[in-house]
Amino acid sequence: MxxxxxxxxxxxxxxxxxxxxxxxxxxxxxxxxxxxxxxxxxxxxxxxxxxxxxxxxxxxxxxxxxxxxxxxxxxxxxxxxxxxxxTLQLGRVAIAALPSFAANLLPVALKAFRACYPKINVTVHDVINEQVVDMIRDHRVELGVVLEPESLDGLTFTPLYLDRFVAVVPADSPLAACHELHWSDLLSQPFIALQRPSAVRSLLEESIRERYGHLPVAFESHQLATVGRMVAQGLGVSVVPSLCHSQMEALGARCVALDQPCVQQRVGLIQLAGTSISAAAQALADKLVESVGGR
Structure with a gap:
């Protein structure tokens, strides 16, 4: 029939x-x-x-x-x-993103997306870089936001912006009055880092290895918010993506420009190469590029 x-x-x-x-x-x-x-x-x-x-x-x-x-x-x-x-009158899309991105820039893009497509449901997974990649490969989400991977291996990467990392110090520390800090200033203090296998942790260790050797970690946490709170309490210092600036200062810490060496990394969208994504996912990807790209 x-x-x-x-x-x-x-x-x-x-x-x-x-x-x-x-x-x-x-x-x-x-x-x-x-x-x-x-x-x-x-x-x-x-x-x-x-x-x-x-x-x-x-x-x-x-x-x-x-x-x-x-x-x-x-x-x-x-x-x-x-x-x-x-026609994006209905739909559902899932995205995984670095916690630093999910807590700071993603809500801005989602607000713009919601204004255009009020009936599209969005699920956000804020997980570490490696889990974002795993969720894309396992087809649990259509879009991911990560630090640029060393190897794409079946993924496509669309750059959104270049993030320059900043130092995070206690508000009452003499370091908070500086306009710029060097790594040598930080490494004389107890260092607070994200736990492995965090991509941020790996990037920091790789950036200083040649000049300073091992990263002397005194405290570790899975969440950047916890890192910020520990710094604010005077337990030590840290280095985080610059997009966390407002979040760190809201927790009571201070952010200062960092150099020698400057740590920076591209942040962008990933998805599986050679596969189509839903109309809702494509619309969200376009809105992320429009709202966040080139900041």
Missing amino acids: TVKQLRAFLAVAQSLSFVQACQRLHLSQPALSLAIKTLEESLGGALLVRTTRSVALTPEGEVLLPIARRLLADWDNAEELLRQHF
């Missing part, structure tokens, strides 16, 4: 008139008759009894009538649902 054949049968069965069915479907009578005949042949028997004056349903036609109504209603509902998804 085809949808066209079922529509032809239903139009005749409801009106019991080929003429009215032709008008309703905008078909010629030969085309309508052919659709009914082909349907009957495919099913193996007559569905309608036709005379020069009347049309009636056979017992088999009576059986098919409620089924045809249900199938065509489901078909029409499916068409409309997909149309709403493609």
Whole structure:
């Protein structure tokens, strides 16, 4: 059975008139008759009894009538649902992002996205860099925001901006009055770092290894917010992405420009290479590029 054949049968069965069915479907009578005949042949028997004056349903036609109504209603509902998804009237999208990005820049982009697409549901997973990549590879999310990976290996990376890392020091520390700090200033203090396998931790260790050797970590945490609170309490110093500046200062710490060496890394969108994403995910990706790109 085809949808066209079922529509032809239903139009005749409801009106019991080929003429009215032709008008309703905008078909010629030969085309309508052919659709009914082909349907009957495919099913193996007559569905309608036709005379020069009347049309009636056979017992088999009576059986098919409620089924045809249900199938065509489901078909029409499916068409409309997909149309709403493609036109972004409805939909759902999941994104995974670094906690530093999820807590600072992502809400700005989501506000702009929501203003354009109020009926698209967005799920945000704020997880460490490595988990973002794993969630993309496992098809648990369509989009991810990460520090640029060393190897893409089946992923595509769309740069959003270049993040220059800053020092985080206690507000009452003499270091807080400086306009710029060097790593040598920080490494004389207890250092607070994200726990491995954090990409931020790895980047910091790699950046100072040649000049200063091992990163002397006194405290570790999984969350940047906890790092900020520990710094604010005077337990030590840290280095975080610059996009965390407002978050760190809200926690009571101070952020200072950092040099020698300068630590910077591109942040961008990742998705699986060679695969299509939903219309909702593409719209969110476009809004992220528009809202955050090039900051």
